[in-house]
Amino acid sequence: METNEPLVRVRNLKKHFPIRRGIVFERTVGIVQAVDGVSYDIYRGETLGLVGESGCGKSTIGRTMLGLYPPTAGSVNIAGIEVTTARGAQMRLLRRKAQMIFQDPFASLNPRWTVSAIVGEPLRIHNLEPDRQRRDERVKELLELVGLSGRHVNRFPHEFSGGQRQRIGIARALASNPDFIVCDEPIAALDVSIQAQVVNLLEDLQTQLGLTYLFIAHDLSMVRHICDRVAVMYLGGLVELAASDVLYEHPLHPYTQALLSAVPVADPKVARKRQRIVLQGDVPSPINPPPGCRFHTRCPIAQPHCAQVVPEWRQAQPDHWVACHEVEPKQGF
Amino acid sequence: MKQDPALLNVHDLQVRFHTPEGTIYAVNGISFHIAEGEAVAVVGESGSGKSVCMMSLLGLIPIPPGEIVSGTAVFLERDLLKLPEKELELVRGRDIGMIFQDPMTSLNPVLTLGRQLTEALVRHFNLTAEEARNRAIELLQLVGIPDAASRLGNYPHQFSGGMRQRVMIAMMLACNPKLLIADEPTTALDVTIQAQIVELVQEIRAKLRMSLIWITHDLGVVAGLADRVLVMYGGTIVEEADVESLYERPQHPYTLALLAALPRVHQRRQSRLKAIPGAPPHLILELTGCPFAPRCEFVRDRCWRERPLLQPVSPTQKTACFVNPHTGEERA
Numbered sequence A: 001m002e003t004n005e006p007l008v009r010v011r012n013l014k015k016h017f018p019i020r021r022g023i024v025f026e027r028t029v030g031i032v033q034a035v036d037g038v039s040y041d042i043y044r045g046e047t048l049g050l051v052g053e054s055g056c057g058k059s060t061i062g063r064t065m066l067g068l069y070p071p072t073a074g075s076v077n078i079a080g081i082e083v084t085t086a087r088g089a090q091m092r093l094l095r096r097k098a099q100m101i102f103q104d105p106f107a108s109l110n111p112r113w114t115v116s117a118i119v120g121e122p123l124r125i126h127n128l129e130p131d132r133q134r135r136d137e138r139v140k141e142l143l144e145l146v147g148l149s150g151r152h153v154n155r156f157p158h159e160f161s162g163g164q165r166q167r168i169g170i171a172r173a174l175a176s177n178p179d180f181i182v183c184d185e186p187i188a189a190l191d192v193s194i195q196a197q198v199v200n201l202l203e204d205l206q207t208q209l210g211l212t213y214l215f216i217a218h219d220l221s222m223v224r225h226i227c228d229r230v231a232v233m234y235l236g237g238l239v240e241l242a243a244s245d246v247l248y249e250h251p252l253h254p255y256t257q258a259l260l261s262a263v264p265v266a267d268p269k270v271a272r273k274r275q276r277i278v279l280q281g282d283v284p285s286p287i288n289p290p291p292g293c294r295f296h297t298r299c300p301i302a303q304p305h306c307a308q309v310v311p312e313w314r315q316a317q318p319d320h321w322v323a324c325h326e327v328e329p330k331q332g333f
Numbered sequence B: 001m002k003q004d005p006a007l008l009n010v011h012d013l014q015v016r017f018h019t020p021e022g023t024i025y026a027v028n029g030i031s032f033h034i035a036e037g038e039a040v041a042v043v044g045e046s047g048s049g050k051s052v053c054m055m056s057l058l059g060l061i062p063i064p065p066g067e068i069v070s071g072t073a074v075f076l077e078r079d080l081l082k083l084p085e086k087e088l089e090l091v092r093g094r095d096i097g098m099i100f101q102d103p104m105t106s107l108n109p110v111l112t113l114g115r116q117l118t119e120a121l122v123r124h125f126n127l128t129a130e131e132a133r134n135r136a137i138e139l140l141q142l143v144g145i146p147d148a149a150s151r152l153g154n155y156p157h158q159f160s161g162g163m164r165q166r167v168m169i170a171m172m173l174a175c176n177p178k179l180l181i182a183d184e185p186t187t188a189l190d191v192t193i194q195a196q197i198v199e200l201v202q203e204i205r206a207k208l209r210m211s212l213i214w215i216t217h218d219l220g221v222v223a224g225l226a227d228r229v230l231v232m233y234g235g236t237i238v239e240e241a242d243v244e245s246l247y248e249r250p251q252h253p254y255t256l257a258l259l260a261a262l263p264r265v266h267q268r269r270q271s272r273l274k275a276i277p278g279a280p281p282h283l284i285l286e287l288t289g290c291p292f293a294p295r296c297e298f299v300r301d302r303c304w305r306e307r308p309l310l311q312p313v314s315p316t317q318k319t320a321c322f323v324n325p326h327t328g329e330e331r332a
C-alpha cells in the first residue's frame, strides 16, 4: 500500500504551553516544551507509529498536526494544505480530510446523543449529505463498515461495550471520507481480547479505503504489528525513526534500546534470559528539560558533550533517522 | 503441582453483589492455594473477578452490596473469612501486604512520608521514634528512593507515579509480611518504570522469602514474574498452570485464544491478529455452563448446560474445559 509520496510533511514543529499563575495579574511562570522541533514525513497509505512514555508529547504532536493547537513554530503540510496557515475553505477541507480517533471516543461527546447523531455530525457540519434520509442511509453504511449493525442507530453510547464504542468512534472519523487519521491510543482502554478486533478493523479499513495513519500508542508489541515505520519520542523530541523491523531488531538510540528491553515478553523462556537495560530515575520535566541531548541525564553511554550540544536529527543509515552523538553512521554512507 | 505447604488455601469462594440493577455474580466458586515463597499471577480481563476475589479474602469489599456466599480461606491455620474485623485488620497490617494500581488510595495525602512510615513501624514493632526513623530510611533505600533521609519530610504528591509505587512498597515492607498481594500495581505506569518495579519486587521477594499474588491483565508481565498462573474468566478460574506449561501448551480455549491474539515484540509481523469474537460476560446471570461458551470455537452443546470444573490434565496443569483445544476432542 505504501508509496514513496509523502502525504504529510512535518518540519521543525514546536508546541510550547505557557504556564500562567495569578488571577488579577496573570503572568507566565514557565513554559512546557511539549513538542520541541520534530521533523518527519508520513507516506501515503502507510502507518507511522509514534511511541514514547506518557507526557513525552505524543498527543500534542497529533493535535498540533491537525491544527487543533496553534503551533509555536514549524510547519505541517497535509495533502498540500499548509496546516499552520490554513484559513477558510482550506481549513474546512483539512477538517474533512484529516481526522482523529481517541482512547475514549465519547469523552468529548454529549452522552445524550444517539449513535446516529454522533456518526452523522461530521456529515452535517461539512454539509456532505444535506438530505436527512440520505444522511441516515450513510450512517447505516458507516456502521456496517465498522462491523456494527445498522439497527444500532437509535441507541446511546452507554449501551455499548468498550470495543463497540471504539467502532462508533471510528465510524464517526470515517464519515467525512478522510485521507489521514491520527489514532491516539485507540486500543489502550480495551481488553486484550478486544484490542485485536479493533486493530484488525483499522487494518482492513486502511486497505479498503487507502487510509494513512499516525498510530500513537505505548504498547510496543502492537505497534510493531500494525506499523510500517515507527518514530520514538522522548521529552518533546524524536530520538529515532525507522522501518518497524529495523527499529525493533537494530535500534540505534540508547533510549530506544532501553525502551524495547523493558517491554514484557509473553514467553517465560525469553523473559528469563533477557538482558534489561534499566534506566535510572524518572523522565525529567518538560518545563526545564536538560540542555544538550535531553536524554543525557539517564543515558548509559552519555559523554560530556552530550550535556552541551543538541544532537542533530540525521540519517545514520538510509531512512534510519536518529538524534544521538554517539551513534556512528554506517561505513560508506 | 508444587507440594510445599500452603500458606493460603482458598476453597469454593463465591462472592455476589446485590445492586439495584440485579445481582452480579462476581466470583463463582474459586479454589486455589499459594505455597510459601511462591509467586502466583492472577490473569484475566477487566471484570473477570480478580480484585473482588482477593479483596474479599481480606474483608475489603463493601458488605452490602457485597455478599460472600460461600468459601473458606485458610491462612496460617485460620479462616480469614471467619475472623472478626479487629483480627483481620492485624492480618492486613502485618501478615499480608497490599499494593494497588493507584498508590494514592493507600497513602495519606496530608501526612509526610516519614510520619506514615514510622507510625506503622512504631505500631507494629514497638520501635522507638529514633529506631523507626532509621528503619524507615533503610526501607526507602531498599526500594531505590534516592536521598531517602531528606525525602522523609515530603508529602505523597511530591513523588512521581513510579516513586509513589516504590513508597507503597516500602510501607508494605515496613510490616515484613509473609504474603504480598499486588493488584495491577504497574498498569498505570510506563514500561520502563514497570520494569523497575517488577525488578524491585522480585529482588525483595528473593531477599525476604515472601509469597506473592500479582493480579494483572498483561500476559507479558506474568511470563517474567510468576511461578504459577491462575487464568480467570467470568468469575471463575479456567486454567491453572506453572508458567512454562501455560505459555508452551495452554489447555483452555480461552488461554489459547488470548495468547494467539497477542502480537509479539520479538517477531516480525506474520499475519492478521487472531481476534476473539464477542465480548466478556456481564455476570448478571448465574452461571449455568461455561462462561466462555459464547465466544469459544470448540463449544459443544453441554458447555451451555454444564459447568466444567477445574480438573488436572497433567502434574503441572489444570483446566476447566470439556474439550482438548489441541485435538478438538472431548476429554475423557
Ligand SMILES: Nc1ncnc2c1ncn2[C@@H]1O[C@H](COP(=O)(O)OP(=O)(O)O)[C@@H](O)[C@H]1O
Binding pocket: A017, A032, A033, A034, A052, A053, A054, A055, A056, A057, A058, A059, A060, A061, A286
Ligand atoms: N493544554 C495543555 N496545557 C499545558 N500543558 C500541556 C497541555 N497539553 C499537554 N501539556 C503538557 O505537555 C506535555 C506533553 O503532553 P502530551 O502530549 O499529552 O503527552 P503524551 O500524549 O505523550 O502522554 C506534558 O508535560 C503535558 O503535561
Ligand SMILES: Nc1ncnc2c1ncn2[C@@H]1O[C@H](COP(=O)(O)OP(=O)(O)O)[C@@H](O)[C@H]1O
Binding pocket: B017, B019, B024, B026, B044, B045, B046, B047, B048, B049, B050, B051, B052, B053, B062, B065, B282, B283
Ligand atoms: N462494590 C461493587 N458493587 C457492585 N459490583 C461490583 C463491586 N465491585 C466489583 N463489582 C463487580 O464485580 C465484578 C468483578 O470485578 P473485579 O473483581 O473488580 O474485576 P477485575 O479486578 O478482574 O477487573 C465486576 O462485574 C464488577 O463490576
Ligand SMILES: [Mg+2]
Binding pocket: A058, A059, A060
Ligand atoms: Mg497522550
Ligand SMILES: [Mg+2]
Binding pocket: B050, B051, B052, B183
Ligand atoms: Mg481489578
